[in-house]
Amino acid sequence: MTPGETIRDFPIGKKVQFSKTVSESDVYLFSGITGDFDRIHLDEEYCKTTPFGRRIAQGVLLLGYTSTASTLIHQGFGRPLVSLGYDRIRFIKPVFIGDTVTVTYEVTDLDIERSRTIAKVEVVNQHDEVVVAATHIQKVL
Amino acid sequence: MTPGETIRDFPIGKKVQFSKTVSESDVYLFSGITGDFDRIHLDEEYCKTTPFGRRIAQGVLLLGYTSTASTLIHQGFGRPLVSLGYDRIRFIKPVFIGDTVTVTYEVTDLDIERSRTIAKVEVVNQHDEVVVAATHIQKVL
Numbered sequence: 001m002t003p004g005e006t007i008r009d010f011p012i013g014k015k016v017q018f019s020k021t022v023s024e025s026d027v028y029l030f031s032g033i034t035g036d037f038d039r040i041h042l043d044e045e046y047c048k049t050t051p052f053g054r055r056i057a058q059g060v061l062l063l064g065y066t067s068t069a070s071t072l073i074h075q076g077f078g079r080p081l082v083s084l085g086y087d088r089i090r091f092i093k094p095v096f097i098g099d100t101v102t103v104t105y106e107v108t109d110l111d112i113e114r115s116r117t118i119a120k121v122e123v124v125n126q127h128d129e130v131v132v133a134a135t136h137i138q139k140v141l
Numbered sequence: 142m143t144p145g146e147t148i149r150d151f152p153i154g155k156k157v158q159f160s161k162t163v164s165e166s167d168v169y170l171f172s173g174i175t176g177d178f179d180r181i182h183l184d185e186e187y188c189k190t191t192p193f194g195r196r197i198a199q200g201v202l203l204l205g206y207t208s209t210a211s212t213l214i215h216q217g218f219g220r221p222l223v224s225l226g227y228d229r230i231r232f233i234k235p236v237f238i239g240d241t242v243t244v245t246y247e248v249t250d251l252d253i254e255r256s257r258t259i260a261k262v263e264v265v266n267q268h269d270e271v272v273v274a275a276t277h278i279q280k281v282l
Contacts, residue, residue: 064175
């Protein structure tokens with residue numbers, strides 16, 4: 001990216017991808033950091049009694065992967081961008097330990113007046129099923 | 142909570158809180174898990190050149206703390222609830238390493254037909270400033 005000085009310089013349509021196999025350590029460390037010890041993430045035997053049948057990754061862990069994509073998208077831009085929030089997030093399908101997910105992050109719009117980028121975020125699993133959909137907003141500092 | 146069998150049994154107005162001092166290890170482990178190495182979280186010298194002046198916690202790390210509250214709210218309920226998503230999230234003020242944040246999670250509404258709880262989520266820092274505001278949706282499995 002050519003270094004930009006204002007939001008006007010940010011290219012609409014710019015897209016990045018980020019892939020990761022969801023590891024047990026990702027899920028467990030995330031629980032340790034946050035304090036979220038829901039059995040649905042950590043107790044395989046309990047999960048066998050639920051419709052999922054096994055442990056599922058935290059939705060917010062998957063959002064963490066999308067944050068990585070949101071950082072990659074502004075590498076090389078002349079000014080820092082920070083996350084302002086999300087307009088809508090849906091965790092559409094469960095993600096299991098061992099699944100490989102791919103985040104696609106695409107800047108679809110700019111809010112010039114408020115110095116914001118608006119992006120469409122989609123996460124798919126190894127079967128090309130959409131597991132997370134979101135709209136993310138970043139702001140030029 | 143009295144164990145409930147259907148969404149109708151979930152008490153509207155139920156509220157939980159969760160507090161944590163944001164540690165450097167939280168921020169660094171979170172970067173290691175997700176791959177988000179934005180300098181705004183990890184490079185103190187760089188941050189001195191930004192309006193924040195020092196490293197800020199990842200917004201999604203703060204959401205992780207709110208997930209903990211969303212798990213605490215349904216402890217003791219007769220059926221599992223899982224996160225379906227968020228309708229709006231705003232990272233209103235920066236959170237710094239060493240800040241102590243308190244999440245308040247309150248179920249404000251039920252969507253009986255779709256077996257969902259809707260909650261107002263607010264995170265404040267040690268100065269009682271709101272740093273994150275969100276609407277969270279959980280679904281009875």
